[in-house]
Amino acid sequence: MKVNEVINAKDLPVMDFDGIIIGGGGAGLRASLQLAESGLNTAVISKVFPTRSHTVSAQGGITCAIQSDDPDDDWRWHMFDTVKGSDYIGDQEAIEYMCSEGPKAVFELEHMGLPFSRTKEGKIYQRPFGGQSKDYGKGGQATRTCAAADRTGHSLLHTLYQANLKAGTKFLNEWFAIDMVLNEDGAVVGVIAFEIESGEIFYIRSKATVLATGGAGRIYASTTNALINSGDGIGMALRAGLPVQDIEMWQFHPTGIHGAGTLVTEGCRGEGGYLINKDGERFMERYAPNTKDLASRDVVARSMALEILEGRGCGPKADHLFLKLDHLGPEVVHKRLPGITELSKTFAGVDPAVQPIPVVPTCHYMMGGVPTNLNGQVITVKEGQDTIIEGLYAAGEVACVSVHGGNRLGGNSLLDLVVFGRSAGIHIEELMKQGIELKKASFDDIDKALERLNRLNSSTKGEQVPVLKQRMQHNMQNNFGVFRREDLMVKGIEKLNNMRGEVENMFLQDKSSAFNTARIEALEMQNLFEVSEATAITANERKESRGAHARDDYPDRDDEGWLKHSIYFSGTKEVSKRDVNNRPKTVQAFQPSVRTY
Amino acid sequence: MSAVIPVSHLQTLRMNIYRFNPSIDDKPYMQDIDIEVPTDKDIMVLDALHLAKVKDPSLSYRSSCREGVCGSDGMNINGKNGLACIMPLSEAIKRNKLTLRPMPGLPVIRDLIVDMKTFFDQLEKVQPYLITKSKNPEKERVQSPQERESLDGLYECILCGCCSTACPSFWWNPDKFLGPAALLQSWRFIADSRDEATEERLDDLEDSFSLYRCHGVMNCVSVCPKGLNPTEAISNIRNKLISRKGS
Numbered sequence: 001m002k003v004n005e006v007i008n009a010k011d012l013p014v015m016d017f018d019g020i021i022i023g024g025g026g027a028g029l030r031a032s033l034q035l036a037e038s039g040l041n042t043a044v045i046s047k048v049f050p051t052r053s054h055t056v057s058a059q060g061g062i063t064c065a066i067q068s069d070d071p072d073d074d075w076r077w078h079m080f081d082t083v084k085g086s087d088y089i090g091d092q093e094a095i096e097y098m099c100s101e102g103p104k105a106v107f108e109l110e111h112m113g114l115p116f117s118r119t120k121e122g123k124i125y126q127r128p129f130g131g132q133s134k135d136y137g138k139g140g141q142a143t144r145t146c147a148a149a150d151r152t153g154h155s156l157l158h159t160l161y162q163a164n165l166k167a168g169t170k171f172l173n174e175w176f177a178i179d180m181v182l183n184e185d186g187a188v189v190g191v192i193a194f195e196i197e198s199g200e201i202f203y204i205r206s207k208a209t210v211l212a213t214g215g216a217g218r219i220y221a222s223t224t225n226a227l228i229n230s231g232d233g234i235g236m237a238l239r240a241g242l243p244v245q246d247i248e249m250w251q252f253h254p255t256g257i258h259g260a261g262t263l264v265t266e267g268c269r270g271e272g273g274y275l276i277n278k279d280g281e282r283f284m285e286r287y288a289p290n291t292k293d294l295a296s297r298d299v300v301a302r303s304m305a306l307e308i309l310e311g312r313g314c315g316p317k318a319d320h321l322f323l324k325l326d327h328l329g330p331e332v333v334h335k336r337l338p339g340i341t342e343l344s345k346t347f348a349g350v351d352p353a354v355q356p357i358p359v360v361p362t363c364h365y366m367m368g369g370v371p372t373n374l375n376g377q378v379i380t381v382k383e384g385q386d387t388i389i390e391g392l393y394a395a396g397e398v399a400c401v402s403v404h405g406g407n408r409l410g411g412n413s414l415l416d417l418v419v420f421g422r423s424a425g426i427h428i429e430e431l432m433k434q435g436i437e438l439k440k441a442s443f444d445d446i447d448k449a450l451e452r453l454n455r456l457n458s459s460t461k462g463e464q465v466p467v468l469k470q471r472m473q474h475n476m477q478n479n480f481g482v483f484r485r486e487d488l489m490v491k492g493i494e495k496l497n498n499m500r501g502e503v504e505n506m507f508l509q510d511k512s513s514a515f516n517t518a519r520i521e522a523l524e525m526q527n528l529f530e531v532s533e534a535t536a537i538t539a540n541e542r543k544e545s546r547g548a549h550a551r552d553d554y555p556d557r558d559d560e561g562w563l564k565h566s567i568y569f570s571g572t573k574e575v576s577k578r579d580v581n582n583r584p585k586t587v588q589a590f591q592p593s594v595r596t597y
Numbered sequence: 598m599s600a601v602i603p604v605s606h607l608q609t610l611r612m613n614i615y616r617f618n619p620s621i622d623d624k625p626y627m628q629d630i631d632i633e634v635p636t637d638k639d640i641m642v643l644d645a646l647h648l649a650k651v652k653d654p655s656l657s658y659r660s661s662c663r664e665g666v667c668g669s670d671g672m673n674i675n676g677k678n679g680l681a682c683i684m685p686l687s688e689a690i691k692r693n694k695l696t697l698r699p700m701p702g703l704p705v706i707r708d709l710i711v712d713m714k715t716f717f718d719q720l721e722k723v724q725p726y727l728i729t730k731s732k733n734p735e736k737e738r739v740q741s742p743q744e745r746e747s748l749d750g751l752y753e754c755i756l757c758g759c760c761s762t763a764c765p766s767f768w769w770n771p772d773k774f775l776g777p778a779a780l781l782q783s784w785r786f787i788a789d790s791r792d793e794a795t796e797e798r799l800d801d802l803e804d805s806f807s808l809y810r811c812h813g814v815m816n817c818v819s820v821c822p823k824g825l826n827p828t829e830a831i832s833n834i835r836n837k838l839i840s841r842k843g844s
Contacts, residue, residue, distance in 0.1 A: 048659075049713070051756055052667040066736070110737040113727030113791065115745065115752045122739035148752075154666055155752060162726035197706055226662045259638075262664045343664060346683050466651050510655040512620045515707040518654040 003199040004513040006454050009446035012192075012203045016438060017043050019428050020206040022177045022191065022233065024050030026153075027396025027417035028212030029160035031376075034425025036167040040432055043170045045177055045193055045204070047228065047520070050161050054214050054226040055417065058153025059339060060129060060267030061145035062109075062418070063411030064102040068119060069126040069143040070134070075099040076587055077134055078144060082412060085131045085296050086405025087547035087557065088592040089246065089565060091581035094401045097374050098412075098419045100586075105418045106146055114159040116148050117336075127270040127336075129410040131296040131597070141294060145411040150265050150339040156414055176520055179449035180209065180236050180392070183441040187390035188240075188378075190441070192449045196520065199513025203446055205438050208391055208428045211237065211370060211378070212421065215397040216531040220363035220481075221473040224256050224263040228524075233398035235527025237370045238534065238570040239452075242380050242389065245400040245565045245578065247368035247531070248539035251408055251548050252482050254300040256362025258320035260347035263364070264340050264357055266410040269293040271336050273325040275304065276356065277312040288597040295597035298407040298548045301361035305482045308360075315358065322356035329353070361482055366531075367408055367548065368538075369400035371567070371578070376401070376424025381567050381578060391439065393428065395420040402565065402581075406547020455505065456522055462507035465518070465525050468499065476532055480539055485552040489540040496533050503529045530570060538566045541575040559592055607633040610686070612649055614656065615698040618707055625705065627696075630656070634686065642681040642689050642697070643670055646709075658709040665822060668757030672709050673698040678759040678820040700762035702771065716758050719775045723783035723801070728794035744790035751785035751830065753823050754778065760817035760827055766810040773806035777817035777827030780808060784830035787837065799838055808834060 001013055019035050021028045024046030035042040044050065065075040079099040083090055110116060110124060117125035124146045132142040148155035164171075177193040181203065188209050194201035216231025217223035234244055254275070255264040269275075274293045277283050287303040288295035295303075304321055313319050325333055330353040334341055337352070344352045371379045376393040379386045395401075396417040403416050479492030503526055510518045544558035545551050564577035582589040609631050617625035632648040634640060643660055650656045658681070659669040665683035672681055675691050678700055689695055703711040729738075761767045761776035775783070783802065786792045802808045808831065817827040 048661050048667075048669065049717075049756075052659075052661040052669045054662065054667075056667050056755075057662050057664065107733075107736055111727075111729070111733045113786075113789065115748045115789075116737070118740055118742045118745045120742065122741045122744075124737050151666075151753065154755070158752075165721060166724075166726040197712075226667065228661045260664075339666075346665065346685075464654065512618055512655070514619045515657055515710050516655075517657045518650075 001201050002513040003194040003201045003453070003519065004457055004511045006457055007201065007450050009203070009443040009450065012201065012446065015202050015204045017041050017204065017206045018432055019208040019210065020045055020191065020204055021210040021212055023053070023212035023214060023396070023398070024048070024171070024173070025053035025212060025214050025396060025417070026055035026157055026160060026414065027421035028210065029157070029164055030418045030421030031210050031212060031395055031425040032169045033160065033164050033167055034422055035428060036164060036169040038429045040429070043172050045172045045175045045191070047174065047176045047196070049173050050171065051158055053157060054229055055157040056154045057224070057226060057263060058156070058414055059150045059263060059265035060270065061127060061147035061152045061411045062106060062156065062414035063129060063132070063145045063409065064106045064415055065099065065144060066103045066106055066124060066126070066146060068123040068146070073134070073142065073144060075102065077136060077142065078102070079587070080136045080590055081131050081133055082403065082409055083590045084137065084595060085407050085409040087407055087595060088405065088563060089402070089546065089580050090405030091402040092584040092589050093581045094374055094403050096584040096587060098403050098415060101419050102415050105415070105422060109156060109159060109418065112159050112163040114148060114155050116146060127267055128294060129270050130266050130294045130300065131409045132294070141291065145267070145270065147267065150267055150337045153414065176523065177232065177236070178453050178523060180240050181441050181446050181449045182240055183439055183445050185390070187439055188392035189439045192446070192453070197515050199516070207436050207438055208393060208431065210376070210424055211392070211394040211398050212396050213398045215366040216528060217363050217366065219473065219476050219528050219532045219535065221477040222256065222261045223363040224253055224261055225363070230524035230528050231531035232524065232527045233370065233394065234534070235530040237378070238530045241569070241571055242370065242378065243567045243569050244534050245368055245371040245567055246402065246405070247366070247534045247568055248542055248566060249367035249406050249548050250363060250535065251297055251365040251367060252301040252361040253364035254297060254304055254361055255323050255359040256364070257343065257347045258358035258360045261362050262343050262347050264323060264343065264359060265337070266297070268323060268325055268337060268340060271332055272328050273323055276322050276324050277307050278314045278318065279312065283307055283312070291597040296407055297410060298550070299597055301482055302550055304361050320358045320360040323359045324356045325352040326354055326356065365408055365413060366397055367400070367404040367406065369398050370394040371565070372399045372401045374401065374423060375427035376420055377427065381576065393424040395424045406549060452523070452526060456508045456519065457511060459505065459507045462505045463502045464507060464509070465521050468503055468506065469525055469528070472496070472499065472529060472532055476535070480536055483550050483552055484539055486540065489536065493536045493540060496536055499529070500533070534568050534570060537573055538568045538575050542566055563592060606635050606637045608636050610634045610645065610695060612645060613694065613696040614649065614708070616708055617705055618655065639685040639687045642674055642684045642686065642695070645686060645695065646681060657707045666755060668755035671700050671757035671759045673700055678763045680757060680759070680822040683822060700758055702762045702768040703758070711762070713758055715771045716761055716776070716778065719779040720756070720782060722775060723779050724794070724798065725782040725786065727786060727789065727792055729791065730793045738791045740790050747788045748785060750825055751781060751788060754781055754825060755823060757822065759820045759822060763816040763820045765814055765816070766812060770806060770810055774810035775807050777811070777831065780811070780834065781825065781827040781830045784834050787834065799841060802834060803838065
């Protein structure tokens with residue numbers, strides 16, 4: 001059965017697995033490793049060869065209190081920093097779990113062969129990152145981010161892929177998942193997916209499905225994200241009637257290379273680099289007198305945006321700032337930051353050991369996502385009550401277990417994905433031990449998951465993908481960027497509203513079946529659009545400034561009204577609130593306080 | 598990207614691209630696609646491909662990170678393998694021409710997309726993962742900075758396939774000669790002070806094809822987009838094999 005035919009559920013060939021993992025990045029590969037090692041019949045469905053996943057682009061490191069740099073470091077200090085960084089809407093039970101389990105997960109990676117940089121004593125090298133402190137913010141800057149030069153994501157992803165090869169994981173590489181199949185009880189029973197090369201399409205049944213599809217930074221015109229970051233899991237969840245949480249929270253990384261958008265790690269500032277404006281002033285001293293360039297990312301990004309708005313930007317258009325590293329000397333720059341040396345030369349034409357790098361805040365990370373519990377089980381909210389969706393898990397950037405809340409700390413994304421990829425794997429393992437059967441779905445249930453593919457395949461006219469994508473990306477960039485305000489957002493929401501029909505009825509000109517990237521891009525565009533609309537509507541609804549969500553019209557944090565998660569369903573387009581978990585198991589909860597750096 | 602460029606700063610570039618769609622074409626052909634590129638700034642070959650795809654959406658190629666770290670878009674650019682996303686037009690265009698073909702030596706699936714199965718099969722043969730026999734310590738395995746340094750130039754490989762598909766020995770015996778990428782990975786683990794399977798790894802390479810079909814042509818070195826040196830890795834393995842025999 002080929003992907004370019006009009007397809008009926010009853011004709012569809014079926015494949016069966018105990019567990020399937022959609023996405024071959026860090027979270028997916030950590031989950032699959034757990035399952036493969038326990039001998040379960042598992043498959044990873046990845047639209048790209050796994051080492052092409054976006055985890056590969058992570059640079060600076062994985063933050064964790066492994067006590068390499070400082071023998072007195074404490075995961076509770078890391079927890080404090082993360083809660084504060086989240087602007088208090090990170091779930092403290094989840095953050096407690098991540099920070100306390102972290103060392104185990106990091107040492108596991110080292111045992112698998114991750115080539116961490118080393119200290120003189122041969123321990124894992126750690127560098128300072130933004131928002132890190134000792135002694136609950138009272139002991140000055142901490143040095144907590146474990147690094148493999150500035151290629152930590154590359155090293156981590158390749159190591160996990162290698163470990164999966166060793167464990168014998170089954171890979172369905174270059175397969176694309178279209179939509180999940182839910183049965184009449186609302187349980188997830190599998191997914192419709194096709195092999196991109198041949199165009200052969202299948203109903204893949206599974207007892208457990210893990211969404212590990214990563215982020216969706218491509219909703220913005222300027223992003224550090226890979227071209228493949230199209231929020232496929234978010235699209236699938238929303239179309240299945242499941243909610244997303246805190247989706248308005250988008251991190252703008254302070255240092256994307258001006259013009260190209262490619263990332264320059266925060267590790268540059270961790271190693272002693274700093275930002276300057278056109279007057280050569282180290283302006284972060286004004287905005288964050290204590291931590292300066294190592295304040296939280298949201299704080300640095302906003303400060304940079306203000307510098308540019310107030311006319312102190314660099315270059316002929318005064319539209320960027322400079323990241324200065326040359327004072328560190330070529331030894332540090334080339335040894336500790338070889339990857340960014342390469343990127344700066346390629347994309348900015350500068351050698352950072354000699355000249356500063358032109359940078360600008362650039363969309364980087366989706367803090368929100370599909371809400372889950374600590375086991376990675378996906379949660380929906382019914383009449384104000386959390387309800388577990390049977391058969392469905394999520395981990396990594398697509399998920400919102402909520403360890404990042406309103407703003408993620410640098411180095412916490414890699415930790416998030418290994419810790420919660422692992423915990424989802426462990427939970428599925430235990431579930432399988434209890435023995436569960438594959439659940440049935442009706443042909444109607446399956447047909448629903450085929451709907452958008454069939455519509456695309458029968459299209460005879462309509463707008464083309466690149467046109468729609470560009471329109472959406474500019475809308476998001478202009479109306480939902482670093483600073484937000486109601487009139488612009490209302491205008492932006494209206495534009496999206498007007499686009500929905502066009503996006504659902506796009507024209508796929510090339511209907512061939514074999515490695516048709518036009519079909520993939522059309523399916524991805526629909527996912528991106530779901531993320532855009534969810535972001536736009538929720539951003540307008542959260543009438544306060546918190547974390548990465550900064551509003552000119554509501555400049556203050558409103559703990560009375562909004563010390564809450566936002567929950568959004570695309571069916572009703574309504575936003576509701578969900579309580580933040582302030583019940584850690586082994587420590588006292590950290591109370592919200594004024595957030596200064 | 599095209600939208601932000603003012604029209605006055607554009608010039609036409611003729612791209613000459615290898616085309617083959619297995620569901621339509623009996624055989625491959627070369628197609629000219631004219632695109633408008635900016636004169637006042639350099640763009641990458643991948644950006645040019647995006648512009649060409651807007652004109653002809655059926656044009657197919659792989660891409661992901663667009664910054665030279667994921668290894669998706671290896672292709673043959675004016676006769677030399679490289680990554681489209683980090684190859685500026687100013688460097689790529691020769692005599693006002695830009696010819697793009699799939700990487701040689703592997704079956705073409707469609708247009709610029711090759712079937713990399715053979716490439717990955719060869720990689721898997723070298724057991725590209727850390728093998729340890731001793732019990733894992735509670736914390737990390739200790740490794741000195743010097744020991745770790747011996748992995749530099751090895752662990753950075755992005756598996757793009759540029760090297761192996763530029764290697765005549767690999768073209769000739771893709772199923773028997775492991776190729777530069779796989780051998781670089783083999784050395785990456787032999788060189789790792791934490792790995793405890795050096796002897797077995799060397800045993801597996803003791804035949805006339807797996808390693809010894811490398812004739813030092815050094816195409817791998819000249820095309821590697823990450824500046825790595827598989828030939829050196831191969832000769833390091835050779836030296837190990839020889840010194841092992843001698844002792």
